[in-house]
Amino acid sequence: MDAEGWDERYADSELVWSGEPNVFVAAHLTGRTPGAALDLGAGEGRNAVWLALQGWDVTAVDFSAVGLEKARRMAFDAEVELATVVSDVETYTPVTQVDLVLLSYLQIPDEHQRRLLRRVREWLQPGGIVLVVAHDKSNTVGGPPDPGVCYTLDQTVQALEGLRVEVAEVAQRQTPAGVALDTVVLAVRD
Numbered sequence: 001m002d003a004e005g006w007d008e009r010y011a012d013s014e015l016v017w018s019g020e021p022n023v024f025v026a027a028h029l030t031g032r033t034p035g036a037a038l039d040l041g042a043g044e045g046r047n048a049v050w051l052a053l054q055g056w057d058v059t060a061v062d063f064s065a066v067g068l069e070k071a072r073r074m075a076f077d078a079e080v081e082l083a084t085v086v087s088d089v090e091t092y093t094p095v096t097q098v099d100l101v102l103l104s105y106l107q108i109p110d111e112h113q114r115r116l117l118r119r120v121r122e123w124l125q126p127g128g129i130v131l132v133v134a135h136d137k138s139n140t141v142g143g144p145p146d147p148g149v150c151y152t153l154d155q156t157v158q159a160l161e162g163l164r165v166e167v168a169e170v171a172q173r174q175t176p177a178g179v180a181l182d183t184v185v186l187a188v189r190d
Helices: 003-011 023-029 046-053 065-078 110-123 153-159
Strands: 036-040 057-062 083-086 098-104 124-135 164-175 178-188
Touching: 023 046, 023 098, 023 124, 023 164, 023 178, 036 046, 036 110, 046 057, 046 065, 046 098, 057 065, 065 083, 098 110, 110 124, 110 153, 153 164, 153 178
Parallel strands: 036 057, 036 098, 057 083, 098 124
Antiparallel strands: 124 178, 164 178
């Protein structure tokens, strides 16, 4: 879906997604020392705001201006600072290196995933982490109808070559429709 499609989807309801952080984001980032963070494909900002509440200095990047406006409102309500950048994540480049790059359910085609993840490696400061949480290609419950925008564990780990992988799993997530399968990879730049 393009920026206009996401703008329409976000404009149609108060919140498309829950205001709570993704369960895997919270599980893998709780207790980490905060620093500068990028949330790529931040949407309505649920993970970005949660990170800010944990003390991170967060920049939320998304090509949906409507989604990011909701993120700014959510941050205001939570009384946290949140920088937002309306940009296609595939062309975005941060000004400085960061301590965390989060990609949570960022739906882009296979070849674009690999290219972006290779770029993300260079954005990390030493000790910086990247966390990828995405619909796995084997998932049959919920998620996008196009499996070409889903991820695989092997491709994700390969694209992050050169980083130390701490977590690499196809994780189960309970949904109202059944058990969904997600690729979850956390890697560190040494």
